[in-house]
Amino acid sequence: MKSIAVFSIKGGVGKSACAVNLAHAAATTGGRRTLLWDLDSQGAATWLLQREPTPGQKARAALAGEEALPGLVLHTDFPNLDILPADRSLRRLEGDLAQSDKAKQLKKQLKSFTESYDRILIDCPPGLSELAERIFRAADLIVLPTIPSPLSERAAGQLRQELARGGINRPALLPVWSMVDARRKLHRETVSTHPDWPAIPYSTAVEQMAVHRAPVAQFQPNSPAARAFAGLWAQVEAALLR
Template sequence: MSVIAVYSTKGGVGKTTLSVDLAWRSAVLGGHKTLLWDLDVQGGAGYLLGEDEQPRLRAAGVFHREGRPDQLICETAYPNLSLLSADDSLRSLQLHLARIGQKRRLANLTNMLRGRYSRIILDCPPLLGEVSDQIIAAADVLIVPLPVSPLSFRALDTLRRELKREHGRHPPLLPVLSMYDGRRKAHRDLREGEMAPYPAIPWSSAIEQTAFRRAPIGTFAPHAEPAQALDRLWRVIEAKVQGARAA
């Protein structure tokens, strides 16, 4: 089993769209039994998959001493893809995890699911603190979506320093440029310079349509440029997963 976390300290960078797409590719195209675990209180992952909102506030209860994630997992409309939805109870998760003092609670919970799933995708909240510490301890690969901006380098450097200071050894990072617009000279200059090593997901109306259609782009525009870029990204991630296993 491999745990792939999609994490950013900033919101609005396409994190949830990326999480949903990668989970769909893992399950439908890769044939892996995949769990998409939404840890972001906004609950966007379930929405993008067309799932109805859950009226009960139970997502944070998974992290209690007697909590079991399998009790809240539901199947989606897509083969091999399951979902553990977020809800408003996650607003207190940071405080709860700090209070119980179990630094590897999320890692232990993902291990409980080892026999059931070969891939777990974590859609992470944009936080630094106890929740991010738990995510880093659980993840085998950390995907970091970045807007195409010089400020992204500062945010990425801050994250790397935080990881080195607080965690020593940490999962491999894969920065991903999100919302890249090749028509803009500033984007092209960054893409051809310091950001050249990173995969890029181009902005397009097809990406925006995922929220309106509530479905991954591969289901309605598989040959669009962003869908092809996401497919290449998934292949890179699979290679990193295999490399992390071999390490």
């Protein structure tokens, strides 16, 4: 089992859309038994896959070890793809983690899914925090969506610095240009600084995910965005094998 964190210090970079489409590609194109773990209290990934947390569910309590995580998992409409949904209790998670000395608990919880899944995609909340630090300890790979703009690039640089301070046990990093608009000179010039990074185009198909509440490949399989996410998943798999 391998775990992939979709993470950004900055919000509004297409992180949840990336997580949902990568999870769908892993389950369908890749044929992997896939779990999408929504750790963002906004629950965008959960909503996009047309799921809601079970009434009374508290993901925060499960992360603290008070409930069994597997019991919170829901099936989706797609073969091989399950989701561990977010709920409002995650808003208070940081306070729990700050008082906890179980720094490796998240890593142990991920390992509890080893027999059930081949790939776990984690939709992480934005920002450097105690939860982010635990994710860095637990994940095998970080996918970093980055808009071709100075602020987003600055946030990406901050993350690289943070990971470098952690030493050799930090996960590998796969930066991804996100929401690339080739009509904009700034975007073209910025993308040219790292032409080897995968790029997801700015697309109405991605925006339409909120209308269809489905991955792009489900309703526009031949669109540039769907092809870009499929290509990104191939690069994620290659990075994991390395």
